[in-house]
Amino acid sequence: MPSNNNRKRKKRERPTIHPKNKYSDNPPDFALLASLYPSFQPYVFYSRNGRPTIDWTDFNATRELTRVLLLHDHGLKWWIPDGQLCPTVPNRSNYIHWIEDLLLSEIIPKTNASGDNVRGFDIGTGANCIYPLLGASLLGWSFVGSDITDVALEWAERNVKDNPHISELIEIRKVERGNDTLSVENSHDGKSHCCESKLDLTENVGIEGKPFSSSYDLRAGVNKSYYGPPVLLGVVKDGEKFDFCMCNPPFFETIEEAGLNPKTSCGGTPEEMVCPGGEMAFITRIIEDSSILKHTFRWYTTMLGRKLNLKFLISKLWEVGVTIVKTTEFVQGQTCRWGLAWSFVPPARKIISPHVAEKNNLSFMLEGIERQYSAINVLESIKSFFCTSGASCNLNTSLFTVDITASNDHYKAILKSEEPHCDRAASCEDVQDTSITSSCLNLPKDKLCFRISVFQQTPGTLLVRGSLKQADSKISGAFSLILKRLEEVLRHKFCREKTTVYPS
Numbered sequence: 285m286p287s288n289n290n291r292k293r294k295k296r297e298r299p300t301i302h303p304k305n306k307y308s309d310n311p312p313d314f315a316l317l318a319s320l321y322p323s324f325q326p327y328v329f330y331s332r333n334g335r336p337t338i339d340w341t342d343f344n345a346t347r348e349l350t351r352v353l354l355l356h357d358h359g360l361k362w363w364i365p366d367g368q369l370c371p372t373v374p375n376r377s378n379y380i381h382w383i384e385d386l387l388l389s390e391i392i393p394k395t396n397a398s399g400d401n402v403r404g405f406d407i408g409t410g411a412n413c414i415y416p417l418l419g420a421s422l423l424g425w426s427f428v429g430s431d432i433t434d435v436a437l438e439w440a441e442r443n444v445k446d447n448p449h450i451s452e453l454i455e456i457r458k459v460e461r462g463n464d465t466l467s468v469e470n471s472h473d474g475k476s477h478c479c480e481s482k483l484d485l486t487e488n489v490g491i492e493g494k495p496f497s498s499s500y501d502l503r504a505g506v507n508k509s510y511y512g513p514p515v516l517l518g519v520v521k522d523g524e525k526f527d528f529c530m531c532n533p534p535f536f537e538t539i540e541e542a543g544l545n546p547k548t549s550c551g552g553t554p555e556e557m558v559c560p561g562g563e564m565a566f567i568t569r570i571i572e573d574s575s576i577l578k579h580t581f582r583w584y585t586t587m588l589g590r591k592l593n594l595k596f597l598i599s600k601l602w603e604v605g606v607t608i609v610k611t612t613e614f615v616q617g618q619t620c621r622w623g624l625a626w627s628f629v630p631p632a633r634k635i636i637s638p639h640v641a642e643k644n645n646l647s648f649m650l651e652g653i654e655r656q657y658s659a660i661n662v663l664e665s666i667k668s669f670f671c672t673s674g675a676s677c678n679l680n681t682s683l684f685t686v687d688i689t690a691s692n693d694h695y696k697a698i699l700k701s702e703e704p705h706c707d708r709a710a711s712c713e714d715v716q717d718t719s720i721t722s723s724c725l726n727l728p729k730d731k732l733c734f735r736i737s738v739f740q741q742t743p744g745t746l747l748v749r750g751s752l753k754q755a756d757s758k759i760s761g762a763f764s765l766i767l768k769r770l771e772e773v774l775r776h777k778f779c780r781e782k783t784t785v786y787p788s
């Protein structure tokens with residue numbers, strides 16, 4: 285039996301709501317919502333601990349909560365008919381913010397010709413159309429939302445039309461059921477994409493770029509065939525390009541398996557919750573489709589209800605030749621889901637060499653961050669790293685940024701311990717004096733303003749990016765050395781692997 289302490293520790297270690305999520309610091313205030321929205325009031329009561337709550341087993345109560353949250357916090361008008369799957373807003377927002385992180389990290393370079401406009405594809409958008417509504421209202425993304433049932437298509441359309449300020453951004457697309465028997469093995473070039481080989485697996489789920497190392501028969505997964513309507517192939521049109529796709533798949537193989545969660549009532553019809561072969565078969569089809577559509581999407585992503593399925597799906601991904609795999613865990617209250625993302629686009633270099641600094645941005649990845657630390661701890665350390673030298677620092681915990689203004693003297697103070705590296709820089713070859721001079725480090729004459737941003741990649745991995753604010757300034761040798769120094773300090777403080785490996 286785990287001890288009380290162990291249980292407490294385990295609870296503390298569980299990943300929490302995404303830091304960019306609107307509700308991460310401000311959970312929904314039921315009392316306030318009840319006072320503002322009379323239709324919500326009848327559902328709110330005070331629990332024994334004196335906190336306002338709702339009856340989570342009452343579908344009408346959960347639907348009304350979703351309606352008022354979308355209205356109050358997102359300015360969205362929304363409704364679904366009785367029994368349709370009712371999304372929880374904080375939960376669904378986590379998935380949107382994870383995709384936002386993937387796109388911002390630029391590990392996978394942009395392939396979309398539409399500049400800064402982000403275009404996504406929501407597989408199975410449902411009557412609730414929740415992902416397009418949230419993605420468009422929170423981040424201005426445009427979407428194609430697909431579905432197969434008449435009720436989903438009708439209500440998704442309604443939910444889009446009722447929000448004219450974002451309706452231009454969302455297209456609801458009917459998946460034609462005509463070719464339900466379409467199988468990847470028979471599609472396009474007629475080549476078989478079925479997997480015959482054995483792949484290796486380890487427990488290292490979630491580590492990018494790693495094949496696995498214990499035997500696993502992929503044919504076991506082939507039993508879970510998907511014979512439903514098309515998913516991506518045959519729905520995505522010729523010439524279309526997307527930054528990402530996302531999916532909350534039908535998780536279950538049978539309606540009995542779907543059952544009813546006695547603790548909540550979020551509705552969900554068999555059409556929404558069930559498909560032959562369950563999520564394994566459905567996601568396997570997304571993977572197979574992606575192996576043909578390849579660069580049509582910058583990122584392919586899906587949600588999973590069962591961690592157990594991750595192993596098979598990740599091995600399948602390496603089998604079809606992806607260049608990167610990312611996983612994450614979405615935890616909200618009692619609910620736990622997993623996110624799986626992959627791409628066929630070659631990843632950009634992880635660490636930009638200080639010697640090839642021509643752009644205004646430099647970034648590095650902090651991997652293997654010890655579990656007790658969060659992005660906020662890293663952010664605070666970044667602030668104190670620069671403040672100690674006397675530079676002025678402004679920490680923004682909502683944006684996850686620190687804005688720094690540093691003078692020549694501040695640079696020198698930060699770089700004092702960098703002297704040994706100086707002789708590696710070409711510009712330093714003639715310098716006899718070992719003290720750091722402005723000419724040696726190419727120090728700027730004026731103050732320099734830059735921003736350090738922190739992006740969550742997966743649990744335990746952060747991307748740290750330094751951006752010079754002056755649009756025309758080239759990153760000086762000093763700036764790249766500072767980032768290198770910062771990386772060493774952060775790695776030493778937060779990561780299991782303390783040494784820094786630089787590309788040659």
Ligand SMILES: C[S@@+](CC[C@H](N)C(=O)[O-])C[C@H]1O[C@@H](n2cnc3c(N)ncnc32)[C@H](O)[C@@H]1O
Pocket residue numbers: 369370371407408409410411412413414415430431432433436459512513514515532533534535555556557559
């Ligand atoms: C679990 S629901 C997700 C609904 C919504 N995205 C959400 O997160 O609440 C799965 C949805 O996928 C739809 N669906 C099932 N097979 C599909 C397919 N081949 N293409 C598109 N949608 C499909 C179902 O009709 C259902 O609306």
